[in-house]
Amino acid sequence: MTVKIFDTPEVQDFLKSVAGFDQAGGDERTKQIMHRLLSDLYRLIDDFDVTPEEYWAAVSLLNALGGETQFGLLSPGLGFDHYLDMRQDAIDAEARRTGGTPRTIEGPLYVAGAPEAEGFARMDDGRDQDGETMWLTGQVRDVDGSPIAGAKVEIWHADSKGGYSFFDPTQSEYNLRRTIVTDGEGRYTARSIIPSGYGVPEGAPTDQVLKALGRHGERPAHIHYFISAPGHQHLTTQINLAGDAYTWDDFAFATREELVVPAHRIEDRAEIARRELDGPFSEVVFDIELARTEAPELQVRHKRPRAKEDEQDQASRLAGAAKV
Numbered sequence: 120m121t122v123k124i125f126d127t128p129e130v131q132d133f134l135k136s137v138a139g140f141d142q143a144g145g146d147e148r149t150k151q152i153m154h155r156l157l158s159d160l161y162r163l164i165d166d167f168d169v170t171p172e173e174y175w176a177a178v179s180l181l182n183a184l185g186g187e188t189q190f191g192l193l194s195p196g197l198g199f200d201h202y203l204d205m206r207q208d209a210i211d212a213e214a215r216r217t218g219g220t221p222r223t224i225e226g227p228l229y230v231a232g233a234p235e236a237e238g239f240a241r242m243d244d245g246r247d248q249d250g251e252t253m254w255l256t257g258q259v260r261d262v263d264g265s266p267i268a269g270a271k272v273e274i275w276h277a278d279s280k281g282g283y284s285f286f287d288p289t290q291s292e293y294n295l296r297r298t299i300v301t302d303g304e305g306r307y308t309a310r311s312i313i314p315s316g317y318g319v320p321e322g323a324p325t326d327q328v329l330k331a332l333g334r335h336g337e338r339p340a341h342i343h344y345f346i347s348a349p350g351h352q353h354l355t356t357q358i359n360l361a362g363d364a365y366t367w368d369d370f371a372f373a374t375r376e377e378l379v380v381p382a383h384r385i386e387d388r389a390e391i392a393r394r395e396l397d398g399p400f401s402e403v404v405f406d407i408e409l410a411r412t413e414a415p416e417l418q419v420r421h422k423r424p425r426a427k428e429d430e431q432d433q434a435s436r437l438a439g440a441a442k443v
C-alpha cells in the first residue's frame with residue numbers, strides 16, 4: 120500500500136483542531152505537546168501502514184498497562200528514566216555542577232515515610248531466612264572530600280525473592296526501607312540482607328511489550344538511595360551488586376560503572392563479633408559524594424507521584440497501587 124495522507128491540508132487542519140488550536144480554553148503547553156505527539160503518531164501510522172488490527176491491539180495493551188498501573192515499570196524498560204537522567208546530566212554539566220556520585224533512576228517502588236535513625240539502622244525484620252546478612256556502610260562527603268554530618272540517606276531494596284515491602288503484602292511494613300542520618304564523620308551503616316534481582320512479572324503487559332522487542336525484563340540485585348544535605352544537590356541513585364548475571368544487562372538501564380559495588384563475604388570471627396552478628400556476612404561499602412548548590416529546589420528530590428508521598432493525592436495513591 121502506498122497511500123500517504125499525512126501531508127494533506129485536510130489532515131494538517133484536522134490535527135490543529137484535535138489539539139484544540141481553535142479553542143480559547145485549555146493549556147497552551149499541553150496543546151503544543153499534544154499537537155507534536157499526535158502529528159508524530161499520525162505520520163507513523165501513514166509511514167508504517169499501521170492496520171486497524173494493529174492499532175486496536177495497541178489500545179488494548181495500553182488499557183492493560185493502565186489497569187495494572189504498570190506504566191511506571193514500562194517507563195524504565197523503554198529507557199525514558201535513563202533518558203531523563205542523561206538530560207539532567209547534560210543540564211548539570213552546562214551549569215558547571217559537576218563532580219559527585221552519578222545519579223541513576225529512581226524506579227517506581229519508593230514508599231515515603233520510612234523510619235528514621237541516627238547513624239545506624241537495622242533494615243530487615245529478621246523473617247527472611249534465605250537472605251544473607253548484609254552490612255551496608257559508607258561515608259557521605261563533599262566533592263572536596265569533607266565528610267557531611269547530618270546528611271539524610273534513604274535506602275530501599277528488595278528481599279531475597281526480589282519483592283519490595285508495601286508492594287509485596289507478605290512483608291512487614293517498611294521492611295528493607297530506612298532513612299539514616301549520617302553521624303559526625305558523615306557515616307551511615309545499615310544491617311540488612313543481600314537483595315535479589317527481580318524480573319518484570321511473567322505475562323504482564325510490560326513483559327508482553329519487552330518480549331515483542333526480543334528483550335528480557337530482568338534487573339540485577341541493587342539498592343536504591345536518596346541522599347540529601349543542606350547546601351548540596353539532592354542525589355537519586357542506586358548501586359548494582361557486582362557479579363550478578365544482569366549487572367551489565369539491566370532491563371531498566373540503571374547500571375553505571377561507578378555504581379557497581381562488590382559484596383565482600385566476611386567469615387572472620389573478630390569481624391563478626393565487632394558487628395554483633397551471629398555468623399558470616401557480606402559487606403557492601405558505598406561512599407557518596409554530593410555536589411554543592413545553593414539553589415533550594417536542587418536540594419530536594421523532584422516532585423513525582425510516589426507511594427504514601429501524599430496520601431490525599433490521587434497520583435500518589437495510583438503509584439502505590441502498581442502491580443509489579
Ligand SMILES: [Fe+2]
Nearest residue numbers: 226228341343
Ligand atoms: Fe528496585
